[in-house]
Amino acid sequence: MTILPYERYRTEVAAQLASLRTTLDGADLSMTVPTCPDWTLDRLARHVGGAVRWVELHVRTRTTENIPDSEVPGFHGPEEGGAAALDAWLAETAEMFDATLRGADADTPVWSWTGEATAGFWARRMTHEVAIHRADAALAVGVPYELAPEVAADAVDEWLDIVRFVQRVAADERAVALRGDGRTLHLHATDAGPELAAEWTITLGPDGVSWERRHTKADVALRGPLTEVLLAFYRRRPVDSGRVEVLGDRELLEFWLERASFG
Numbered sequence: 001m002t003i004l005p006y007e008r009y010r011t012e013v014a015a016q017l018a019s020l021r022t023t024l025d026g027a028d029l030s031m032t033v034p035t036c037p038d039w040t041l042d043r044l045a046r047h048v049g050g051a052v053r054w055v056e057l058h059v060r061t062r063t064t065e066n067i068p069d070s071e072v073p074g075f076h077g078p079e080e081g082g083a084a085a086l087d088a089w090l091a092e093t094a095e096m097f098d099a100t101l102r103g104a105d106a107d108t109p110v111w112s113w114t115g116e117a118t119a120g121f122w123a124r125r126m127t128h129e130v131a132i133h134r135a136d137a138a139l140a141v142g143v144p145y146e147l148a149p150e151v152a153a154d155a156v157d158e159w160l161d162i163v164r165f166v167q168r169v170a171a172d173e174r175a176v177a178l179r180g181d182g183r184t185l186h187l188h189a190t191d192a193g194p195e196l197a198a199e200w201t202i203t204l205g206p207d208g209v210s211w212e213r214r215h216t217k218a219d220v221a222l223r224g225p226l227t228e229v230l231l232a233f234y235r236r237r238p239v240d241s242g243r244v245e246v247l248g249d250r251e252l253l254e255f256w257l258e259r260a261s262f263g
Contacts, residue, residue: 012131014098019134048129059110064117128154149198166262174261180204186200200212
């Protein structure tokens with residue numbers, strides 16, 4: 001598993017928030033987000049900013065307990081001021097998060113909902129939280145979405161780790177159902193260099209999900225450019241979009257996608 005340096009996650013969160021602001025600039029914030037149909041662009045932006053502020057407070061206070069949303073200053077964003085105020089709030093959020101992470105390190109103890117209760121966990125989680133929701137915004141607005149290959153590959157790693165954790169603690173019945181007799185799925189980024197090793201083999205065993213970075217024959221393969229594989233894997237773009245290729249047992253892939261879409 002590839003985990004990026006803590007400082008890279010810190011700077012990536014700020015970069016992703018800046019890109020999100022660019023995507024939202026001039027957009028109709030009342031527009032429905034197709035990949036999050038219960039949300040408008042305004043609601044998506046507030047969700048992202050609130051989540052980052054919630055994590056920032058946890059890291060800044062070094063809390064050992066979960067802090068309720070209601071105790072996070074500015075969690076819901078500005079009540080007035082329209083798009084300009086929302087943009088300023090997101091910019092302030094990025095500055096707060098960056099400053100707080102500068103004052104910590106990867107091993108700084110901080111409460112989390114997993115067994116990894118560190119600032120490093122949260123830096124990584126927020127990197128991918130913002131990156132994927134930026135994809136939601138880009139797809140809604142209709143602008144290109146790009147993500148650095150190493151960040152995209154780490155996003156796949158992290159989500160597989162989350163699926164495995166959620167399954168182990170039985171936190172979601174959909175993840176619990178991801179068991180089998182050893183059937184395998186393979187994700188293959190066709191545009192990544194060998195140094196990135198952007199291929200994943202996922203096994204659905206009787207005891208749950210296991211995965212590793214390697215090339216192998218599998219019951220079903222999802223192939224395409226790395227960013228497109230990531231978007232399909234996160235159910236941000238349908239597998240029949242023409243941007244990725246499915247080889248083998250398509251029903252197995254659908255079985256996975258339907259049950260690994262919590263969160």
